[in-house]
Amino acid sequence: MTEFFEAIQNVPLIRYSLLAGIVSSLMFGVVGSFVVTRRIGYIAAAIAHSILGGIGAAIYFNRVHGVEWLTPMIGAIAAALISAAVIGWVTIQFKEREDTIIGAIWAFGMATGLMFIYFAPGTQTNLESFIMGNILITSEKDVIATVVLGALVLLFVALFYHKLVAVCFDEEFASLRGVSARVYYLLLLAITGICMVLLVRVAGIILSLALIVLPAATASRFAGRLWVIMIVAVVLSIIYNVGGLALSFQMSVPTGPLIVLVACTVYAASFFVKRRAR
């Protein structure tokens, strides 16, 4: 472990990764609790996959048309928000089967991304880092972006916690009490989208779902109130992200898969521990 602490002191990249990991863990725990209790895990997964579309488009326009400001991060956030809006809007408006829309968005995002990357000139893009994730590509700019996004999401949840809970529990009653349930549902999908972008950085598209769902799912086995689940999920997220970073550095194995394996093991172990008293 001493090597890791030395690296924190000497390598800025590790410091950034650590800071970004802690800030995003706060978001993952809080938003993940909503994702688990509202049962929208598969929407989160569809958004994660659609992010590749945004990344691909950003790379393409950057290289072909020289759009400098369009970084993969911005492309990813745009794609996540668009997918969240489309999934939310279609399910509300057309009463279409949710799983069908989820599947369509999921594949459409991946396909667009692969197409853009194929047509983008220049050096071969390293798809693996998007799909498998690599937390060690964090720059100072990204850390700032993460902190700002994290602050916005947490502030939103803190201010409108009761309305979000009410909309998740009973949309109809919430709207009868003057809460615009649809708006809050769409906002919930939007913050889920932002979380997925940050998670894709850590664990990649395929593994990101585990990291938003598992901490909250583990916590919900023992806690009876949403805010308690959030606190436990945040703590678990920090342990996974920071611990995973340290461990993978020490053992020089890929961070994302290691974190996911640890999270899955803890979740599985939680089934052998007695649930809270009834």
Add this chain to the structure above:
Amino acid sequence: MSSPIVCCENVYFRYGNPWVLEDVSFTVPAGESLAVIGPNGGGKSTLLKILLGLEEPNRGSVSILGETPENARCRMGYVPQAMRFDPLFPITALDIVLMGRLDRLKFGRFSKHCHEVAKEALNQVDLADRANRPFADLSGGERQRVMIARALACEPELLLLDEPTANIDLSIEEQLLEILEKLRENMTILLVTHDLDLVSTLGDSVLCVNHRVHRHSLPLSGETIREIYSGGKRIEHDRRARHQQGDHSACEHD
């Protein structure tokens, strides 16, 4: 005479082609309890949705407490069926009851006053000691009473209940009846139900909804009941009779 609490005039409604409700007119005077009965698919739930302002009638007019349903929402308390909810949702009884005060919350936390009102509402349904229990730990009857408390926390002038005794044990049902009888003394109640016991104990009058509406006086004769539920539909009354004879094949137990 004061103006009626609910006033429906020539209301027509349909989702697709056939009318779900046709030429529905009725009023509920202040302080009255109206029981709404009728076969499944007869339009009871739709009528409730229209009264709550969740659906707009195609024709006709509805006024609640002298306002449009949408504007009167905050003066109504609505009790949905408790079984509709995700039993795993991590929330306590008190948190659910506090939802009745959402219209007074802009952001942040509920005020002290809101907490007091919510606790008093739980007290009214004899659940004061269950306030901090998770929803998942409550029995079916307790969950239904939490839903009533949530509606009471709205401090409503009109209370709307959707089949409050569905999926509930007979012994618990008596408890529920007692609570509703007490509430009936100081508010106007509109109650959708399949349960003819509930109708006879609580209803001042009965509205039968089967696309069109008919008003009946109480007590209902066997003839009327057969008329209402014609078409061989299984009715609550039938289940109850069999239950009392020890035949539980038609009962739904948890």
